[in-house]
Amino acid sequence: MLVSNIMRMATSRHERTHTRLIEHALDLFEAQGFEQTTVAQIAAAAEVTEMTFFRHFSSKELVVLNDPYDPAIADGVAAQPADLPALVRAVRGVRRALNGLPEADVERVRRRVRIIAGSAALRASSAGVNAATEARIGDQLIADGAPALVARAAAAAVLAALTAALFEWARDERLTLPAAIDGALRTLEGDDG
Amino acid sequence: MLVSNIMRMATSRHERTHTRLIEHALDLFEAQGFEQTTVAQIAAAAEVTEMTFFRHFSSKELVVLNDPYDPAIADGVAAQPADLPALVRAVRGVRRALNGLPEADVERVRRRVRIIAGSAALRASSAGVNAATEARIGDQLIADGAPALVARAAAAAVLAALTAALFEWARDERLTLPAAIDGALRTLEGDDG
C-alpha cells in the first residue's frame, strides 16, 4: 500500500496537472510577461479551471517562487563555530549549504530567476518567500550568542546579497552560478578592493 | 499668484483629504491589522469614496510606505572616496545620508515601521519601494569602478541590513534609531565579535 502509493506518486494525476500548470505558466510569463498573464490564461493553457490552479498554487507568484533549498541554509549556519562574528557565520553557513547544488537543472533555475528578476511584483514577493529563511538564520545566530540587532542585520544582508547574486547571474550569461554566489558572499566578507 | 499658491498649498483640499486618509488608515491598520482593513473602510472613515483613495495612493500599501529620504542615500554614496571597497562605500554613504535625520517625528516613523513589520504583505512591498534606491546605489558603485556583481550585492546587503535595523528598532523600545542604524551598519563593516 505504501509502495503502490509511492509508485503512483511519481506520476499521479495531481502531479501531472501540477507540472503542466508550471510549464504553461512559465511559457506564458516569458512570452507576455508576468503581470500581463492572467491565471485564467494559464488554466486554459493547462486545460483546467482557475479553481484548480489555486488548489495547486495559493497565489500566482508561487508558480515561479518554489525554493526547495531553504531548510539547508539554516542548518549550514548552525554548523559554524559560535565564536566567529555573526556576519561571517551567516556567510559561511550559506556558502556551505549551497556548495553541493544539483548541477542538473541549472538552466531551469536560470529561467525562473530571469522571470523573477523581470517582474517587480515577483521580486517583491520573492523577498516574502525568503523571510522564513531569514528568520531562521537570525534565530540561529541569536542562539549562538549574537545580539538580536546584529543577528537580524547579518541574516538580512546575506540573503539580500545572495538574491542580488542570483539576479546578476540570470542577467549575465558569462557568470557561473557558484561564481556569482561566491562573489556576492566574498563582498560581505570584505575580500575585495 | 505664486505666493497665493504656496499659501494655499499648506492646506489645500487635496492635502487635507490626503492627511485625513493617512491618519484613518494608520488608525485602522493598528486596530485591526493591515490585511483585515479594506480600502472601503478607510475611505468611509475619511468620508470619501474608494476612488478618491486610489487617486491619492496608487495602492493600499503606499499609505504606509512613504519614504521621503530616498534620494539622499544615493548622494551619500557618491560622496565617498572611490578607492574604498564597494561595501564600505555603501555603508558609509548610507550612514552619512542618515546622520541628520529630523528628530521631530520619530514616533510617527516608529508607528509606521511597526505596522509594516507586522504585515507580511507590507514587508514584501517595502522591498519593492527600496528597489529604486538599491538600483541607484548599485549604479553609483559601478560608476566608481566596482564590478556589477559586487556593486549589486553590496547595495542589496546595506539596504537589507538597514531595513532589518528599522524593524528591530520598532520592536525594541530600548533602542534609539541612530543606535539601531549604526549597529546594523557596523555589522557589515565587521566591527563586532
Added chain:
DNA sequence: CTCATAATGTTAGACACTAACATTATGAGT
C-alpha cells in the same frame, strides 16, 4: 459673481483569490 479647473463622485469592469457545494476520475479491495 463668474468661470475654468481642481477635486471628488459614479458606474462598470478586470483580475486575484475564497468558500460551499457538485461532479467526475482513479485505484484498492473484492
Added chain:
DNA sequence: ACTCATAATGTTAGTGTCTAACATTATGAG
C-alpha cells in the same frame, strides 16, 4: 471486471484591489 471511498477537478457566487470613462461638485482667480 466491479464497486466504492476518496482524490481531483468543476461550478457558482462572492469579496477585495485596482482601472477607465464619464459626470458632478467645490474652489479660488479675475
